[in-house]
Amino acid sequence: MANDILVYGEIRGGELKKVVKELIGAARLIAQNTSGSIDAVLIGEGASVAADSLKEYGLRKIYVNEEELLKSYSTEGYAAFLANLIGEASPGYVLFGATAQGRDLAPRVGAKVDGVIFSDCVDVRYEDGKLVAKRPVYSGKLFIEITPRGERTTFMTIRPNNLPPAEPSGSGAEIVARPASVTREMIRALVAEIIPLAGGRPDVTEADTIVSGGRAMKDGANFKILEDLADLLGGAVGASRAAVDAGFTEHALQVGQTGKIVNPKLYIACGISGAIQHLAGMRASKVIVAINKDPNAPIFERAHYGIVGDLFEIVPVMTEEIKKIL
């Protein structure tokens, strides 16, 4: 029904992504206004187990598929399965996490069912009987508030770590094994293998804490002091474009307009001057600490706490001080 909401429960390595509970929270907000029901759909290896973990979240149905053909991710296989389900259940809203998979999949499914798609939403509300989503444009230099026109299914990808996760509530959901109407021939591009990054740290887009280095790091080997602090806090290591372009570290760690957009609880910028394009990537962080030699560096205009000084002296001392209290 057009007042219902479908939540895409992304699974990675057999585990449900953290963002899924945030999506359920957003779905509840919509449901309160539309009086609709919330369903979820889980595809791939581990879907049944993950579905059990969502049973007490006030969902009506949890659709599950663990067939061989959909065991690992393919845009076309997953999109065909979802489009078919959406065609039958006809929800008014479909929510995805704005993850690598969600951002790949949502527009393809949205195109299949001729919907409307809002990417990277950071907030959702209901106003005057209409859904209003807030999303960044110009890489976070501005925001727009946007509302769907007409009666199309509205797809949203919602950025992780922005909305509070839902707590368990309501009665148990019905788990429905849904067969795939997908054939091998429909899948032309297939994920053959997942290659994890070295280091075993969380991704900058998923970390609660990021310790980032800029041009002042001088050399890739010097990132060791950032890694020590990040590892102590269970966080990720990030870098500015200047540091990546200088070859100190890999692009996967780059935070900024041409890197990753992040919103951790704590962002520690070490030797980063704060170019517009870097600020665009990290200004959503809840608490920003800047460590820089130059008291006039623009990073201090965006930071909550600042220390002027040599990062090579400050960071190791900070690591030792934090060790004492943890």
Add this chain to the structure above:
Amino acid sequence: MKIITLLKRVPDTEARILINKEGTGIQEDGIKFVINTYDEYAIEEGLLLREKVGGESKVTVVCMGPEEATELIRTALAMGADDAVHICDPALGKPGPFTSAAVLAKALQEEGFDIIFCGKQAIDDDMAQVQAILAEMLDIPQVNVVTAFEISDDQGKAVLRRSIEGGNEKVETSLPVIVSCEKGLNEPRYASLPGIMKAKKKEIRKKTLSDLGFDGAPGTGRADILKWLPLPKSGECRMIEAEELGDGVKELVRLLREEAKVL
């Protein structure tokens, strides 16, 4: 091989973006416009592929954008692309992703293609939707956020690496395919002086919507922008000063734990 690279004209990454007086968009005056950063990787990958497969291969730039995009198309031609299609029509206005995809799909069907490279997203609207909608309209596979690309010897398949949280997916696909490019895929070349000279003589085929068989911009608006919002003002930065470095750091750690509650 017919290689297509898509190009969009966007504000420079270093540009300060402000909302216009009417509150209906951004102030464009004084902004430098450039080739969308990620499209540069797409152009470079197209050129590398042409160099690899050789023969009758051709790289065609396809751009939908205003008159002013011409100079950026020339830059792509100076980098080494063979020719270009410029879809330029005032009726397009600021097209939504479904309109853009419908127009591009038509142009690409007319042009023919074996592979399409584009940027992983345009750095103005930041939607990253057009490639997927286009792939659906053309009924071809898509591989997004690609950091490595290799074509098979028979040119019928490709193996790619695409960036995901904490790692990469290795993807195998058949051709034709649309590939959206991420930084790190390659190092885009600069236009050489001979390249710039040659580019002046290369063909840019201009097309209006009616040339492509459309009666006005296809597709109706699917969404309304209610409001443009500036960034919330950031508070004062609390500068921590101390005679001894150790005391300053100690104070910072205390504040992070007791005041900010993030440790």
